[in-house]
Amino acid sequence: MKKNERIDTRLIHTGSNPNKQNGAVNTPVYRASTVIFPTTENLAEALKFKYDKTFYGVHGTPSSFALEEAMAEIEGGYRAISVSSGLAAITTALITFLNTGDHLLMVDSVYGPTRNFCDTVLKKFGVETTYYDPMAGSQIKNLIKSETKVIFTESPGSYTFEVQDIPQITKIAKEFGIKVMMDNTWSAGFYYKPFNFGIDISIQATTKYQAGHSDVILGHIISKSEEDWLKLKTMTSNLGQAVAPDACYLALRGLRTLSVRLEQHQESALTVAEWLKNRPEVIQLLHPAFESCPGHDIWKRDFSGSSGLFSFIIQYVQPEKVRNMLNNFQYFKMGFSWGGFESLILQSDPAKNRSAVKWENSGLLFRVHIGQEDVQDLISDLKIGFDRLSGKE
Numbered sequence: 001m002k003k004n005e006r007i008d009t010r011l012i013h014t015g016s017n018p019n020k021q022n023g024a025v026n027t028p029v030y031r032a033s034t035v036i037f038p039t040t041e042n043l044a045e046a047l048k049f050k051y052d053k054t055f056y057g058v059h060g061t062p063s064s065f066a067l068e069e070a071m072a073e074i075e076g077g078y079r080a081i082s083v084s085s086g087l088a089a090i091t092t093a094l095i096t097f098l099n100t101g102d103h104l105l106m107v108d109s110v111y112g113p114t115r116n117f118c119d120t121v122l123k124k125f126g127v128e129t130t131y132y133d134p135m136a137g138s139q140i141k142n143l144i145k146s147e148t149k150v151i152f153t154e155s156p157g158s159y160t161f162e163v164q165d166i167p168q169i170t171k172i173a174k175e176f177g178i179k180v181m182m183d184n185t186w187s188a189g190f191y192y193k194p195f196n197f198g199i200d201i202s203i204q205a206t207t208k209y210q211a212g213h214s215d216v217i218l219g220h221i222i223s224k225s226e227e228d229w230l231k232l233k234t235m236t237s238n239l240g241q242a243v244a245p246d247a248c249y250l251a252l253r254g255l256r257t258l259s260v261r262l263e264q265h266q267e268s269a270l271t272v273a274e275w276l277k278n279r280p281e282v283i284q285l286l287h288p289a290f291e292s293c294p295g296h297d298i299w300k301r302d303f304s305g306s307s308g309l310f311s312f313i314i315q316y317v318q319p320e321k322v323r324n325m326l327n328n329f330q331y332f333k334m335g336f337s338w339g340g341f342e343s344l345i346l347q348s349d350p351a352k353n354r355s356a357v358k359w360e361n362s363g364l365l366f367r368v369h370i371g372q373e374d375v376q377d378l379i380s381d382l383k384i385g386f387d388r389l390s391g392k393e
């Protein structure tokens, strides 16, 4: 990033080079598998730079290169790698730095499919995973073994939103020569700059806020160092991980409006959360910007904002009442993923996905994504939903 330019300005110009694209402002879709080399000398020369220029579609196209440039710049990393999904970004990063016999420290509040990957694929290949308390901070030291090669963080945690003390973790990890990765999807790399806090590898499910329109699946791995980037790129290439140029184009187009969309998600989510806080049904708000969220002080210290995804817990009610509430919302729809323009709601039981720390809350947890609808309409949708819970509707 140029010193005198702020992030909003860079989001408009990063990954854009009209001089190389016949004047087109946004890098167009390059659909290319085969790339032609006019001479044997050209081919031999291209082999030296196969990850940097168009060489063969699997290694990237100008569409993916442009997006990678932008993704690395937003987080302040050395370089980014596009992969087919957010989950692929996580799994590719893990297997790049783990070998048979190694030990992985994985945060207990991690995204469910990441946990599944550790418990199935990594286990099958002889990598041991220990889950740790998201609030462990420097206590993580007690779990480190000589075989520990990676500490994986996700902050805030999936569904439960614990904010991790990343500087404490990275400080200890450096002492032991352990790589620290972070799933930074919640902040979109916009409200949290992982490399300023000692993270080595950042993961983005680009599917969410960067693409922003619920119609793209894409992931990025962003590294702090050139050395790590080369290892990650070599693994991506060995796996035959390729990305559709159309998906890259859509994500790059989405990035141009990331800032205004996120600001709106943030503002509306804070308004809805404030309303929920004062409702008698709600026993806990799990939104990092509110005191009731574990790690709220860390969020205040390290983050510059909050996105549109958070959870709340209500007192226990009968399942049929919950079904009646969920099935009849006008705007809050049930569906996986988040980060698009629409509002979503999902019920989740964290107890099913915990092994380091028991989830003891007896209430019912709902995760919401606050979309771009008018916030008053969203609040009245929730209010009528709560009426259904109490049998008033």
Ligand SMILES: Cc1ncc(COP(=O)(O)O)c(C=O)c1O
Binding pocket: 085, 086, 087, 088, 111, 158, 183, 185, 186, 205, 206, 207, 217, 218, 219, 336, 337, 338
């Ligand atoms: C925190 C987090 N990380 C990663 C992913 C995976 O992204 P994708 O759906 O692109 O595989 C998700 C998806 O919901 C997520 O919530």
